[in-house]
Amino acid sequence: MEKSIFVRKLIENEKFSKNQKERLLRLVVNEYSNNQTGFNALVKELNSIKNEYSEIPSSLITNLTTRLKRPKQNPLNRNSNLTDYINPINLSSFLYEYNQNPILKTTCHLIDSEELKNILKHTKHQEYSFKKHKTAIEQEYFSLLKKYKGRTYRSTNTLIGEYLNSFKNNGWTMDKILMNWSSPELKEWSINNFGAPPNPADGLGQPFKFKPIVLKSGHTLNNFSELVLYFKKQIQFKLAHSILDMVNEVNFQYRKDAKFNMSGIRENIQLFTDTGKVKQLYNAIVKMSIEHFKEIEKEELPIFNVSFEEVKNKIVFSIHNTNSQFGKSVCDVESRYGQNFTNLIKNQINGVCDFSLTADFNGEYANIGIWPQKKAEYIPVFEGVQFNLIFYRAL
């Protein structure tokens, strides 16, 4: 029966007391969504009740119609503390364009004769000038940022900002590298070596050398060419610096706490992304899973199958803890995220990748879109807990 007709019949029914009628009216409105059919008719009916039936307080009717008209909170909005969703395709596109731009690419490639020719053409100068080159870099980066305004991942902007301009002088990457394109030492070197780019390709001169920077990995950076190539590793995975290398580095810390199988990783997949954030994310997921395992006091070690593959224009990085169960029910996950997921989404996921969970939720098996949020899809059976990080290629 149409809601408006139901409401009319309810009010006209003498068997209900005034209080019962009021309660029933509230129930009707509570379960009603403003995009269901018959909405306008219901509002109209309530307004006519207000005029025709004095026993029902007009303030109640006003309240109910106001509530009807207010947009309902998204039932899938599982945590109001989370920020707005940022589509990760913007990050891939942004980094791809950065890498392709004839001037910006000189900050992540060694400069050969052709790159030098491009710089001279752009700066309208016969001889290489670091000052003019740097100005051109800033202008091109500013244009790119403007093009992607509001769509880029803030952390990557900070990374590049520190690398190019000593943004907040906090250093770039987890190594907090302070040497960058705006360092005073580089400026001084460029004055003393006028006409020489700081990151030349082989055969085009010597790079700017500095006091060795020791990274957390134990490797060192000794000159500006090495620094530039290290920066390139922060924005792209490929065979030369693959996701497998990253995974192995993280796994090494947990070699006594877990078993890892990496046979599902396709090393030859190229992907523009914030590789540092992906590393943080992978580390957080593995750590969280191992801690959960210890909490439930299982004697065996957790087993992880890690895969990285391209499936229909999506690149999926999956971390599958095969001998576990997810500690909450499907309903619990759908209704509210815990602190772990909230932190992951805020600090690593949003803007970098999408995130879904496929798991055994204590006997229920489902795939749930965590970010962006999607309703659970129940599946016949699944063993373990699989974290799916989904990336997209540049448009």
Added chain:
Amino acid sequence: MIYLIDDKKIRQEKDFNWNNLRFESFQGELIRIFNNQDLDKYKQEMFAKGNVILFHESFQDNLENKTDVSAEKIRQKLIEYVQNKEILLVLFSGSIASTSFKGNLAYTSPNVIYNNLEYILNKVRKGDDLIIENLLFGANFKIEILLELKNRIWKFLFDKKGEIQVNHALFSLIEEYNNLTGKQIVLDDTVNVEYLKFLLNE
């Protein structure tokens, strides 16, 4: 046949001394591809068994070679296509820090390609088989690979003394060294740097 797909003519001549005359002396062994028109001309025959493709990674990033499909997708398609085929594919770029290879796919710098190119072309002229190690390390590839690895290890240990924590980087380097030499240097959670150097020098 070797297919050299590189849009950077100036770099070939100025940085690596590969001028037209030098290239022409290897006409029977090498085909040069500078742009999409050239690529269209040779794209069918390029993937024949036994061929070698040397591909400048930014080839399609060049404005003259742009297509509707993104350069990234084209590169990935190329990599997928040659998988499990008897073709060697080497991608080279000025953004690659070190040489790496797996199966029939490799990444390296332009310097490595052009420094080894004459040796490879002579090998093809003689009718010798080519393996990916030849393309990347030249004639004495076994020695070159070991020297390159030792160089990396020495660079890693350069500023370190006494007892140090064994991290993943060091563990991987020694594992690679063991695989290459057949030695069995075993690392605990910590290692003495001087002792490690002694073992590497034995």
